[in-house]
Amino acid sequence: MPLSPEQLAEIEALRASPQPTLRAVAPGMEKHLYTAQEVLDHGFVRVVDYMGDDAAICQAARVSYGKGTKSVQNDKGLIRYLMRHWHSTPFEMCEVKLHVKLPVFVARQWIRHRTANVNEYSARYSILDREFYIPAPEHLAAQSVINNQGRGETLTGDEAARVLEILKSDANRAYDNYEAMMSDEGQQGLARELARMNLPSNIYTQWYWKVDLHNLFHFLRLRADSHAQYEIRVYADAIAKVVADWVPAAFGAFEDYRMGGANLSAQALDVIRRRLKGEEVTQENSGMAAREWREFVDMIEG
Template sequence: MPLTPDQIAEIESQRANPRPTLRAVSDGMEAHLYRAHQVLDHGFIRVIDYMGDDAAIVQAARVSYGAGTKHVQNDEGLIRYLMRHWHSTPFEMCEVKLHVKLPVFVARQWIRHRTANVNEYSARYSILDREFYIPAPEQLAAQSTVNNQGRGEVLSGAEAARVLETLKRDAAQCYDDYEAMLSQDGQQGLARELARMNLPMNIYTQWYWKTDLHNLFHFLRLRADAHAQYEIRVYAEAISACVKDWVPLAYAAFEDYRMGGVTLSAKAIAVLKRRLAGEAVEQADSGMSKGEWREFCEVWG
């Protein structure tokens, strides 16, 4: 169950008592406040608070760049100009705070995005719940033969069943041992900060994660990408849906220039020019490595 009955009651209580405010408000984001969006089997993301909107980005840019932006006729055009030319500070004027429940191995990937404020549930003080991420059968895949970081062919039949059984058995056994080691039922037991080291990486943790829009876009560009690991990508996709409602103009520019665009190396530009001139160019005479050439061909054919 992603949310406990107490958490659901708290959320409904908070949503039932709106307060007037003089600060900038995004109607799209207000609809997401406190609501939990389920991710994976036991996880979720929910917006706890936010600051700013599309107008805050424009406001900051016009203070920062002054006369240099007067030729831009509207807010959308200015935001697209900022995104297109990699201006970052105006997007830092918007912030969001999320409550996220996620498997520990996903959290360890996520925390590599260091430009954020994080406070995680502490297993030194509290006992973790018996909740584990168990992949759906269609997510059980062998190692990719092309990408060292990716997945290849989906497992099936007896092999898939064997892996699922192993995951479930090991998670249950580790948690049973964790409970047995804790101080309870009159036993002296082991301290929680030590007993937790026996828990598996697929157990769920929770944290509050606060970041600005510039760094959030960087997170989404990497983690909502089709090449990202599925288990973190679905979190990024859930966050993307909230961001799209929060700052629609900025998100549209982000989709266009970051998610939908590509960055070309000098060698790639040279190859495109040669192709446009009618020359047949192959990897051997492109100046690119095999990996670069494969990625180039995925986009340009």
């Protein structure tokens, strides 16, 4: 179960007792407050609190630039200008606090994004639940032969069944020993802070994660990308849907300029200009290394 009965009761109580406020609210985000979006087999993402909206981004920009923004006809145009020119501080005026339940190995990848505030469930004080991430068969894949950090072909048949059985049995055996080490029936029992070290990295943890919109966009640019690991990408995809409702103008600009756009090196830009003039440009006369050339060709030719 992604949410415990206690968490469900807390959410229902909060949603049943709305409070009046004078602060600006984003209607698209209000519908997400406290509602858990299920992710993977036992995980979830839910919005706990937020601050700001599209208007807050524009408000901050106009305070900063004054008359310099008077030529922008509307908020959407201003936001697109800010995104296009890599402005950051106006987007930092919006913040969101998320409650996330996720496998430990995903959390260790996620925590690399250091520009956020995090408070994680402590296995020093509490006992972790017997909940493990077990991939669906379609997400079991062999090691890629061309990418050292990626997946290759999907496992099938007996091989997939063998791997799934190992994952399940190892996780449950480790948890059995975790419980046994802490047992106080006729023995002292090992401290929780030591017993936890025997748990597998596919066990679920939880945390509160608070981040501003600028740094959240950076997270989404990397983790909602098709090349990101599936298990973190599905969390990023769930968060992206929330952000699209929260700040639709900013998210639209983000999709255009960051997710759907591309950054070109001086060499790549030179190649495009030469091609537009009718010159035949190859990797050999482009000045690019072979790998960079392949990436460039994939980008412009799809």
